[in-house]
Amino acid sequence: MINKIVQSMADAMAGIKDGSTVLIGGFGAVGQPDELIEALIEQGATDLTCVCNNAGTGRVGLARLMELGRVRKIICSFPRSAGSVVFEELYRAGKLELEIVPQGTMAERMRAAGAGVPAFFTATSVGTILAHGKEEREFNGRRYVMEHALKGDVALVEAWEGDRWGNLTYRASGRNFNPVMAMAADLTIAQVSHLRELGDLVPENVHTPGIFVSRVIHVDRGPDWA
Amino acid sequence: MQGFDRKAMAARLAQDIPEGWYVNLGIGIPTMVGDYVPMDREVILHSENGILGMGPAPAKDAIDPWLVNAGKQPVTLRPGGSYCHHADSFAMIRGGHIDLCVLGAFEVAANGDIANWATSENDTAPAVGGAMDLGAGAKRLWVIMEHTTKDGRPKLVEKCAYPLTTPGAVKRVYTNLGVFEIVPGKGFVVVDLAPGVTLEQAQAASGAVLHTQ
Numbered sequence: 063m064i065n066k067i068v069q070s071m072a073d074a075m076a077g078i079k080d081g082s083t084v085l086i087g088g089f090g091a092v093g094q095p096d097e098l099i100e101a102l103i104e105q106g107a108t109d110l111t112c113v114c115n116n117a118g119t120g121r122v123g124l125a126r127l128m129e130l131g132r133v134r135k136i137i138c139s140f141p142r143s144a145g146s147v148v149f150e151e152l153y154r155a156g157k158l159e160l161e162i163v164p165q166g167t168m169a170e171r172m173r174a175a176g177a178g179v180p181a182f183f184t185a186t187s188v189g190t191i192l193a194h195g196k197e198e199r200e201f202n203g204r205r206y207v208m209e210h211a212l213k214g215d216v217a218l219v220e221a222w223e224g225d226r227w228g229n230l231t232y233r234a235s236g237r238n239f240n241p242v243m244a245m246a247a248d249l250t251i252a253q254v255s256h257l258r259e260l261g262d263l264v265p266e267n268v269h270t271p272g273i274f275v276s277r278v279i280h281v282d283r284g285p286d287w288a
Numbered sequence: 289m290q291g292f293d294r295k296a297m298a299a300r301l302a303q304d305i306p307e308g309w310y311v312n313l314g315i316g317i318p319t320m321v322g323d324y325v326p327m328d329r330e331v332i333l334h335s336e337n338g339i340l341g342m343g344p345a346p347a348k349d350a351i352d353p354w355l356v357n358a359g360k361q362p363v364t365l366r367p368g369g370s371y372c373h374h375a376d377s378f379a380m381i382r383g384g385h386i387d388l389c390v391l392g393a394f395e396v397a398a399n400g401d402i403a404n405w406a407t408s409e410n411d412t413a414p415a416v417g418g419a420m421d422l423g424a425g426a427k428r429l430w431v432i433m434e435h436t437t438k439d440g441r442p443k444l445v446e447k448c449a450y451p452l453t454t455p456g457a458v459k460r461v462y463t464n465l466g467v468f469e470i471v472p473g474k475g476f477v478v479v480d481l482a483p484g485v486t487l488e489q490a491q492a493a494s495g496a497v498l499h500t501q
Contacts, residue, residue, distance in 0.1 A: 089337040089374075090360040092353070142415040153413050162414055165336060166378025166421030173375040184382060185424040189455035191406075192420065234354035234371060238337050241373040269373070287353055 066228040067257065067278045071101035074251050074279045078107045078216050085172065085214035085243040086114040086124060090143075093236035095220040095253045097281045099123045102218065108132040113172070113212065115165065115239060119145035128152055135159035137212070139168050162192065169242050171212035176245025176274070181210045217247035221270070224254035225261075228275030229268045237269060244274040253281040255288075290484025291435075291464040299324040300480075301390065301432055301462045305331050309387035310380070312336065312422060315359040317432050318390040334386055336418040338377045341369025358418065378418070381425040389426035391419060393433050393458075395448045398475035398496040400458045402431060403450035416453075423454025435463035435493050442495035444468065444476060465490045468498065477501055 068074050075098075078084075084102070088094025103126060110133050117138050118125030125148040127133055136158060141149050152158040163171070164186045174182055183206035187193045197208040219240040221230035230252055232240060244250045252270075257280045292300060294317055302324035305311060312334045313319050323344065325331045333342040335357045342357060343364035351362045365371075372380075380386055393404040402423055406414035423429055436442055444461060461468045466481040477499045481490060491498050 090356065092337075092356050092360075140415040140417040142413050150413060160413065162416055164416050164420040165374070165418040166382055166425070169374035169378050170382075186382060186421045188424065190420060190452045192416065232371075232373075234352060234365070235335070235337050235339055235356055236354045237371055237373050239374045242375045 065226045066272070066275060067224075067226050067280070069279075071097070071104065071279065074098065074277050075101050075105035077249070078102065078105055080107050081109045082107060082215040083111040083113065083213070085217040085239075085247055086112055087217070087219040087238065087240035087243050089115055089235065089238040093220050093232065093238045093240055094123070095218045096123055098218040098220075098251055098253050098279075099127065103127050103130065103132075109134050111135040111137065113137040113168070113214065113243075115139055115168070116143055117141035117146050117149035119143065121148060125149065128158065131157070133158065135161065137161040137163060137168070139163055139165035164192065167209050168212070169239060171209055172214075172239070172242040172246035175211035175213040176242060179211060181208050183208055212246065214243065214247035215249065217243040217250040219244050219250060219252045221252050221254045223256045223258050223263060224252055224275070224278040225258045225263055225272070226278070227260060228252070228272030228278055229263050230254065230270040230272075230275060231263060231267060232269050241270045244270045249277075250275050251277045251279070253279050255281065255283055289465075289489050291482040293464070294320065295324075296482070297432055297462055297464060300467065301430065305329075305388065307331065310334055310340070310385060312381065312386050312389045312426060314389070314391040314419070314422070316392045318392055319357070319359060321390055321432065334377070334380060335363070336377055336381070336422075338372045338374060339363070339365065339369065340372065340380070341366045343369070378421055378425075381418070381421050384425060384427055386422075386426040387428065389422040389429050390432055391422065391429065393431045393443065394450050395443050395445050396431050396433075396458050396461050396470075397445050397448045398470070400456040400470045400472075401448050402429065402453045402458050403448040404453045406451045408450065419453045423457045428459045429454070429457045430460040430462065431458050432462040435465040435490070442493060444498075445495035465493060471499075474499055
């Protein structure tokens, strides 16, 4: 019997190695797998490259992981936001590498990785400093830059519902980066607000089919997110 | 000099959006544009974080924490609205399905170049978000911004001094002083001046020539 549901955060985090590239879902706080990030802090892996749209806020979650010196590099589109104090301290002190990627390019690079497409061309960033050093080609009279697939060793995603085969649904704008990150990693760990019996999710409404998911853990996020 | 206030700028731009357009509104003054599209005109708002058919801000007691816009503020979903993931959301943008994107800017040049993401090449930590995708992908890009900086420097310029977001993308600029079309090979052309603003005043506040039609 296939059962991707794990009972403890230790089991959820098992095997994450130092030096891993970790894809972390969410757009701001929405769809961000807070409890999995806390569990990664506990688990201890270090020298990580984190891919996340934002670079953490306050001194919890991703910001705490960075403050503990466990993140070597961050790949994101919008690192600077209200409360991104840890990021700014570390970046200014030269203790954190930063790769800025346009948001749509970041999403597509992961979708490409998940779909077995090693690179693609996009008009996004052509003629800007973010295109420096990238191969350019012209198609149908327009210039495009080549962008490489962005693959993760691990993806931490947040979903609304999940079952033992790893099928997931998302709630409202909590979907954001989670489905493409789930596709793009070797080990995808999903925290879900609700566990469902196999067969209870409406097949037409499954957002991430279980083939992209390795482990599922139930997390009660409390009444605010119910 | 009277000119438009921010609400009037947003209302002036909203007036030019026809029924049926799919529109992405950036953070700041652009977001206000949504409040001025008449309720009987169906304009479908897109938010980069995977919302199509976005509605206005909810009442304080009806906030859904799972539903935020690109600025992470609570919003609502209109009947007929839908959600998608980030790659699909940016496929809508990059694939040329969005009729109009409205962004703010630091500078817009007479050739349509826009600079709105970083203030210098050595910016300590620039944050691009979806601006470059929107600039390159939307069918048309309109900018809404103050005509000058807080210390009075022009934001309509011959050539952008700040790092570009997208070259040659801007079609129109809405400012507190008026509405300006960017005509290829010509530059800024005055469409409309705000109440109480003369061409001479608008020209004096600009770093590029304002042509008349």
